[in-house]
Structures are given as C-alpha cells and as structure tokens.
Amino acid sequence: MSMREKRRAAALTARIAGHYLRDRVGGAARAEVGAVPAAPNALTPEWLTAALCAEHAGARVESLRLTGGSDGTSSRRGLVVEYNEAGTAAGLPTELFTKSTTALTMRIVCGLCHLLENESGFYSRIRPELAMEAPIGYHTVFDPRSFRSMFVLENVAQTKGATFGNPLTRVLDKAMAEDMVSQLALFHGAFWDSPRLTGEFDWLLTGLDWHTTMNNMINTGKMFRNGVTLGEEVIPPELFARRDELWPGLFRSMELHARTPSTLVHADVHAGNWYVTGDGRMGLYDWQCTLRGNWALDFAYSIMSGLTIEDRRAWERELLELYLDRLQAAGGDAPDFNAAWLQYRQQTFHGVFSWIGTLGQGRMQPEMQPRDISLANVERIMQAVADLESLDALNEE
Structure with a gap:
C-alpha cells in the first residue's frame, strides 16, 4: 500500500x-x-x-x-x-x-x-x-x-421455507449442484457482454480493480499471507510448497479475467451464500461483492466451496457442460468446452483469496466466519487448485 x-x-x-x-x-x-x-x-x-x-x-x-x-x-x-x-x-x-x-x-x-x-x-x-x-x-x-x-x-x-448451510452442515446432491450452476447461467446470460455493465451499472468494478482497492484499503495482502500460514494443516503439501506464488497468481488470474467477455458476477458464491427453498430450488443471496467480469470466477468458486472434494472431482466436467448449455440458452455466447475448461482452471484464485483472507483477517475487522468453516472452505478450494494445476494454468493461453 x-x-x-x-x-x-x-x-x-x-x-x-x-x-x-x-x-x-x-x-x-x-x-x-x-x-x-x-x-x-x-x-x-x-x-x-x-x-x-x-x-x-x-x-x-x-x-x-x-x-x-x-x-x-x-x-x-x-x-x-x-x-x-x-x-x-x-x-x-x-x-x-x-x-x-x-x-x-x-x-x-x-x-x-x-x-x-x-x-x-x-x-x-x-x-x-x-x-x-x-x-x-x-x-x-x-x-x-x-x-x-x-x-x-x-x-x-419465511416466504419460501428456505434453509441455509455451510460446508460442515449441508451436502449438495447432484441435482442441487446442477440447479446451482443453472442459476449462475441465468444471470450471467442476462448481462453477457452488456454495455449496461459500464454505463447504467457503472458502480461495478472489475475483479482486478476490486482486489487492488481491497489491498490498498485494508491490506488484504497481509491477511492473505497470515491465512496461508494459519491454514497450512489443510493445504495440500505440493501447493503449500508454492505458497509464494498464490498472491501473485490472484492478480495474474484477474488480468486474464479482464481479457474475456464480461458479465454480472456475484463473486461471493461460497456454500454459505446459497439457500435451498422448500421445493428444492437453489437460491443465492448476499450480493455485496458483485463485480463485472469472467463467468468462470462464479462457476469455480461455487463448485469448489459447495461440493465435497470427491463430488467436485466426479461432477465438474458434467457441470461445466450443463452450465455452458444453460448459458447459451440464457443469452450468453458460451465458449467451447476446452476454452471454458481453461478459464475454469485459471479462475480458482478469487475463491482462494476469499477464504485464505478470511482465515487471516485482522483484529480490527468484523469476524466474518468461524475458524472451522474457514478451514473447511480452504481445504476444499485449495485441493481444487492442486487438482486443476491452476498455478500452471495461469501461463496457458
């Protein structure tokens, strides 16, 4: 700063x-x-x-x-x-x-x-x-x-019988996971590459601008470094060995994020911000981190936090195919699967930041999440980063 x-x-x-x-x-x-x-x-x-x-x-x-x-x-x-x-x-x-x-x-x-x-x-x-x-x-x-x-x-x-959960209290079945990515496709498609994002909705920041502002205002880089140390017990060893690459990797991913068509991005789609209505629909609340940017940020963050490691590994390709179909139907110009898969791998770092930073938050900040929930999210997300070889994907075009 x-x-x-x-x-x-x-x-x-x-x-x-x-x-x-x-x-x-x-x-x-x-x-x-x-x-x-x-x-x-x-x-x-x-x-x-x-x-x-x-x-x-x-x-x-x-x-x-x-x-x-x-x-x-x-x-x-x-x-x-x-x-x-x-x-x-x-x-x-x-x-x-x-x-x-x-x-x-x-x-x-x-x-x-x-x-x-x-x-x-x-x-x-x-x-x-x-x-x-x-x-x-x-x-x-x-x-x-x-x-x-x-x-x-x-x-x-009260109005829809919604229930709320987190990685410790709720397991999503495949139908719920499919509805989750379908909900993302609805609002991504509605504002795909829309000039309204920089005109009528000009308060929306890009991912790079938002992360730069956050670091300048509340020193999120320090929070991130603290969080990596505090989360070592749940970070895959091969990723912890490359921990010094993670913070620069976030900004590299945001640079790549800015090169693709923008849409409305929720940007805080962890498991705790999804609810399930009484009739089984997935719903999304807490829109305070909304950005304009790459669809894959929301897709990656949702399934990394919302699914168990085993289910994410088993379903991620099918869920991406479904998302792309629903995105096209909702008005988005969906990339082909290979391009989308690369963007998915590259856009895992915002989710990393969200929970590593939460784990390492300063004493003067409001307590955003209990430690056990933060560790559960860090474990799921960091394993995805390792599985997808996301650090190496940042050098792929």
Whole structure:
C-alpha cells in the first residue's frame, strides 16, 4: 500500500468513526422518515411506511417486531410488520429481513471496499430484471458519508421455507449442484457482454480493480499471507510448497479475467451464500461483492466451496457442460468446452483469496466466519487448485 493510499484509508476511517460516535452518543434514536436508520432497533412504523407503502394510497405500517439474526460484515435481523387494512389488502410483504451496518468495523470494511453500493445497486436496479431464485429487495438505502445502511429484503426463510448451510452442515446432491450452476447461467446470460455493465451499472468494478482497492484499503495482502500460514494443516503439501506464488497468481488470474467477455458476477458464491427453498430450488443471496467480469470466477468458486472434494472431482466436467448449455440458452455466447475448461482452471484464485483472507483477517475487522468453516472452505478450494494445476494454468493461453 502506498503512503497516499494509507492516508486516504486513514482519512476515510476517521470520517466514518466520527459519524459512528455521533450515532452512539444519540443512542438508537428513532429514525426520521428520509433518514438512514443507524440500527434495526431504530426502525419505526413511520419510516417503514415511507419505505414500503409509497405506491399504495392509504397503506401504512401499524407495528413491527424484530426477530433473531446474526452479525458478520453486516448486522442481520428478521423483521415482521403489520399493516392497516389498506396495506393488508394491497398484499404488502410482512416477512422481511434487514441488513445494516450497525458496528463501526462493519461500516469501515463496507465503506472502504464499496460493498454497500454493490448490494444496494443489485437489489434496486438489477434484481427486478432477473428470473432467478434470489431475495426481493424492497428498500435499500445507505449514506455515502457515514456508511450507515439499511436494506429491507424478502425473508426467504419465511416466504419460501428456505434453509441455509455451510460446508460442515449441508451436502449438495447432484441435482442441487446442477440447479446451482443453472442459476449462475441465468444471470450471467442476462448481462453477457452488456454495455449496461459500464454505463447504467457503472458502480461495478472489475475483479482486478476490486482486489487492488481491497489491498490498498485494508491490506488484504497481509491477511492473505497470515491465512496461508494459519491454514497450512489443510493445504495440500505440493501447493503449500508454492505458497509464494498464490498472491501473485490472484492478480495474474484477474488480468486474464479482464481479457474475456464480461458479465454480472456475484463473486461471493461460497456454500454459505446459497439457500435451498422448500421445493428444492437453489437460491443465492448476499450480493455485496458483485463485480463485472469472467463467468468462470462464479462457476469455480461455487463448485469448489459447495461440493465435497470427491463430488467436485466426479461432477465438474458434467457441470461445466450443463452450465455452458444453460448459458447459451440464457443469452450468453458460451465458449467451447476446452476454452471454458481453461478459464475454469485459471479462475480458482478469487475463491482462494476469499477464504485464505478470511482465515487471516485482522483484529480490527468484523469476524466474518468461524475458524472451522474457514478451514473447511480452504481445504476444499485449495485441493481444487492442486487438482486443476491452476498455478500452471495461469501461463496457458
């Protein structure tokens, strides 16, 4: 990180901290209509009426109740609302889910790394166009100075009987894996090589720009090096011996990523961000890392994290063939299998970064994942990198 970037990050952090302290002094004050609530317990019927009822004359929220949740890079809470007769008759949503940046560390990480622009933009401007399984975004707002945020989304656990898991608690069968890559093909195909990615959706960064920004703002290179050391027990020995090639390999893969047609990329498609609906459909949430770039980043990351090592080895070629067929049907110009296989091998490194970096996160960052889940992902992903000889693939054209 250059001295200029250090000063920029320090100034932005200080500004965010100042706003956060003012919020703390004021407590969880009731949010005024038009403001961005500082926390879920600052929500009011009046604020929610403005957020949810604007297009329905006479409708208003009468009451609200927060339910259970969790904290990571954001604070997540369930929300149940009740409407007056006009709101009920209009069929307005009652089972909701909020994501907000209530803690200082959340605001700093989300602010420095452009995460709020991504997720707000996805739910407000992109999600309405997609015929895929993902939550509906009802109202998403954030303040670009304080990085206070409040996203009001569909609670798919209640509306669709969705269940959530991770590499330790859920095993995907082949039909689920096929639906997972088919969901990727739907949104990749919808925005394949689209000029809207750099025009209407100009907040979307390329993979190379995003990783450069992340490193400049929160020193992800240090996190990565720490994570490699902490993950040695689950990294294949032949890959650990080449550990000094992994960080440069990430940036080399991002350079290659930029040479191919771009599409909308979720970029955080690990097992914990997929859910299964009550009727068995695979769905995808947490769109805060959205990028524009190469399809294979999502494909590789999904199957490396979502499948056991044995199942990934057994199914990856068939899943790639299916993905390419579905991509073509959804409007993408699918590469031939051999070209796609090479891109798959080359685009494993974003997944490596995501979990090695999480394992090596700094003390001032929010705890993103428990260590056992991080190690399970590192083991699966690093074995894929070894199996696919991804480091060597970076030199192939």
